[in-house]
Amino acid sequence: MEATHVHGAGHAHGGDHAHHPKGIMRWITTTNHKDIGTMYLWFSFTMFLVGGVMALILRAELFQPGLQFVEPEFFNQMITLHGLIMVFGAIMPAFVGFANWMIPLMIGAPDMAFARMNNWSFWLLPPAGILLTASMFVPGGAAGTGWTLYPPLSIQMGIGMDMAIFAIHILGMSSIMGSINIVTTILNLRAPGMTLMRMPMFCWTWLITGYLLIAVMPVLAGAVTMLLTDRHFGTSFFNAAGGGDPVLFQHIFWFFGHPEVYIIALPAFGVVSHVIPAFARKPLFGYTSMVYAIAAIALISFIVWAHHMYVVGMPVAGQLYFMYATILIAVPTGVKVFNWVATMWRGSLTFETPMLFALGFLFLFTIGGFTGLVLSNTAVDVQLQDTYYVVAHFHYVMVAGALFSAFAAVYYWLPKWTGHMYDETLGKWHFWLSFIFFNIAFFPQHFLGLAGMPRRIPDYALQFTDFNQVSTIGAFGFGLSQLLFLYIVLKTIRSGEKAAAKPWEGATGLEWTVPSPAPYHTFEEPPVLTEAKGHA
């Protein structure tokens, strides 16, 4: 990715931008969507490693029953920071990075709509990351509430909790600005002739994700603001003695939290909707139904939040409503899975690394979706709430779903970014190691949860030992495999076979009409769309 600039430097671009700062100032001051996308991706990977080390601390502790390495308080802090860092620091920035790099290329725009604000969206992330990680070292330690920050525990913690709250405020600002930018770019900067229904699917998923983010990040900001005033200014939002209710926090949090899982999932769907057609050498099956399915998922995601709260003492009518509404989401999601499978039907398939990760996504995300359906059933969830079954469920959706899709995206677009092909053999190794170790790590957790092992507890009953040891071995294998990924990416930046403008035979779209690596400035004049359809 570093190489981009070097290769693009020779490109003549109409003589604008008289001065380009060099070195570190280039990255600090840049208004270039490719630079900013690159920074997002590196930040995301760094945070992925930080959050990953935290996960491995958790898994090391859970290798045996009893307490081995860490104190229970510290264990809880690691759980919280791992969750927050993975969600807000690793997965979300990764997809914003893809959006920055690819959306202008896909729609034929010169840059993002607000290039300067784009830079700010990125540079808000490091302060938030610093606040979160530094909170480990303050008196009282980091927030130990889990990433859901439920009161009353979150009312009682020390300054680390406040740092987490302010980090969330800053992350929210970053997400809102980033989303406004992406949504405006998609709505207003498409090349002439690219109607909304001809737009590449990745842009569609991001348009709707942006909308979700703008709708729910302010709600999360409101929730943590109420926490803050309850903590320090004597308000009673979550305090029954003053007429409030801790459950109120859960409602507000999950009004944000459920759409958040689609914020993570939708761009992943978008990536897969590009990779599968490219390696099946067939256009995406059911483009229109795909668009409606995304919109339907987004709308329904606003009215299902209390499926995370079946055991708080809800009336049965409420439980039934949230159960049926949740099950309803399976319909548009099923449409999407069906469409991906139909895209491959009678295609001429090849299995390069991006395709392997896309297929891994398809298999494992579907498993995660099914366990989600199991959990949506109130009667079952009463047993499974807060057990390892839930941990297994959301790691299938978030790691094997979002993260695998992000890997697919990196391998798919790396030639466009760096001008080099990655090492296919090593890429395949990365996939198979990730796929196998992921399942070793997380599949046994289903059994643990069904047998009743609670989550967020550093100790467990003796009979859970075997599966936990398997899980820990898988987790360390998975973690180590990601170092191979780092090596592959660095190797591709430095060297590797020269990539053609369109390195994938079956790929379609404007991004493949510009040279590889993509020049520093692209589409300064809007391209003319001649094909009947702009999308895959």
Add this chain to the structure above:
Amino acid sequence: MNQQASRYFVPDPSHYPLVGSVALFLLASGAALWMNKYAPGPYVVLAGFAVLLFMLFAWFGRVIGESESGKYNKQVDFSFRWAMSWFIFSEVMFFAAFFGALFYVRVLAVPDLASAEQQLLWPDFSTSWPSAGPKFAEQFTPMHAVGIPLINTLLLLSSGATLTWAHWGLLAGKRDQLKLGLILTIALGLLFISLQAYEYVHAYEELNLKLTTGVYGSTFFMLTGFHGLHVTIGATMLLVIFFRVMAGHFKPDHHFAFEAVAWYWHFVDVVWLCLFVVVYWL
């Protein structure tokens, strides 16, 4: 050097974003220190504010300069319109969280605390709104809708009208009407803020109604307080627009900054109407 007018404007590299991030980092860490009673807190917050103000001045100054030198074509203008609409939508959702909390407390939490199930815990507590919860011992008087709040409603509504009148002036090239309309709007806004401040003093000193007055005090002061903050921001933006008008900025066909602030002002107006109905009146 100049972007051609037909091209989409992409700004040169800029260090303002980093300055803004430093400002927010100082504000966040300073506030965390302050709230936990560490001595440097207030100074760090102050420094953060100073840096933020500098950044806002410089960044918006830059944008105004670019706009006035004609770098923003129709397409850029359209981007600004989309962005402002989405920004206001995000603000709507922020207020929705607090309105939702008020709704939840009134419809679910307080009645539940007074229900038969809780008899053992809180035997003397009965449902009524306003309520400060079962453990709140002192007496307080809730805020009435008739009086300052009603006057404030009229003030804000007329400020919306004067702002629209100013806009008509701008469209018709009548600069004096534009200036007068803006002055009236700003004056009404400032009057609103002053009355709101007076109401707060009244609540604290005479009604014994405070932020700490159970959940009624929490929702009352947080909702009206965030609204008041938005009026203050809106009035500040109007003031900037006024100075720009005095400097001869804006043409009948090119004045989105004015419209954006007007949208924002009307949004704040609508929030107030909701507040008036569900916080003060019902």
